[in-house]
Amino acid sequence: MLTIHGVTRSRASRIIWLCHEIGLEFRQIPVIQAYRLADPDAPHAALNTHSPAFLSLSPAGAIPVIEDDGLVLSESLAATLYLARKHGGEIGPADLAEDALMMQWSFYAATSIEPDALTILFLHARSRLQSGEDQALVAHAAERLVRPLSVVEGHLSTRRHLMGDRFTVADINMAEVLRYAQGYCELMGQFPATMAWLEACQSRPAFRQMWEARLAEPE
CATH class of the missing domain: 3.40.30.10 (Glutaredoxin)
Known part of the structure; x- marks a missing residue:
């Protein structure tokens, strides 16, 4: 197992x-x-x-x-x-081309989006007063994310999934990275197709099952 x-x-x-x-x-x-x-x-x-x-x-x-x-x-x-x-x-690749596209989107999420998205996750919190330095770091991270998120937005504006015509591991990997920046509306509000796709991913029963287990763990 x-x-x-x-x-x-x-x-x-x-x-x-x-x-x-x-x-x-x-x-x-x-x-x-x-x-x-x-x-x-x-x-x-x-x-x-x-x-x-x-x-x-x-x-x-x-x-x-x-x-x-x-x-x-x-x-x-x-x-x-x-x-x-x-x-x-x-959910996996049907051939080498699909395998390459799944890796492309997964690596794009990890290299072009995740570092700045994590900055937003750790420093942007509406429930506490942020220092001026934290606010500046979040603003700069959001500014850097506009370019890669514009790529994702353009791709998702004409399709329901990242790859092919079905939900795949590429959607999971990208969605879990974008979740880090999801709460920063000033940024994510610029990308309505991406947000609609992300919400659809997070409405899936498998995501909800994982999320309920996550919430049950101590913070």
């Missing part, structure tokens, strides 16, 4: 969403990020990314990690693409 190391409040959410989409059973070991613990190296600390047992599996000390039939993968996008190819049926 597939094993996923990592709490759902991490990039493991991408893998878990995919598993629910394709009906793939998995075992989850809730490794938590060390930065979320007061003393991750304490003798009785929860299993975390500093724990020797986890570092023996992932020397980089980052979640998620999957184990599948002896294969260990420590990058979430590598894991989703691998599982889609192995188990995905319609």
Whole structure:
């Protein structure tokens, strides 16, 4: 059985969403990020990314990690693409061209969107007063995202999915990255087709199942 190391409040959410989409059973070991613990190296600390047992599996000390039939993968996008190819049926690639397009959109999300989207996620919070420095960092991140999001918007303005005529792992990977910036309306409001697509992705039962599990975990 597939094993996923990592709490759902991490990039493991991408893998878990995919598993629910394709009906793939998995075992989850809730490794938590060390930065979320007061003393991750304490003798009785929860299993975390500093724990020797986890570092023996992932020397980089980052979640998620999957184990599948002896294969260990420590990058979430590598894991989703691998599982889609192995188990995905319609959610995976039908041929080499589709495989290339799924990688294209996944890597575009990771390299051109995710870094600045994460800045927005961590620094933009309507429930607290932001420092002037945080506001400037968020504004600059949003400015840099206009160009890559315009590419996504142009693509989705004439189609329902990123690739082909069906929901695929490319949609999962992109949607999970864009979720980080979703709450910043000043940015996302400029891209109505992208927002409509994202909301459709997040209305899927498999996403809701993952999200409910994520909300049930401690913050």
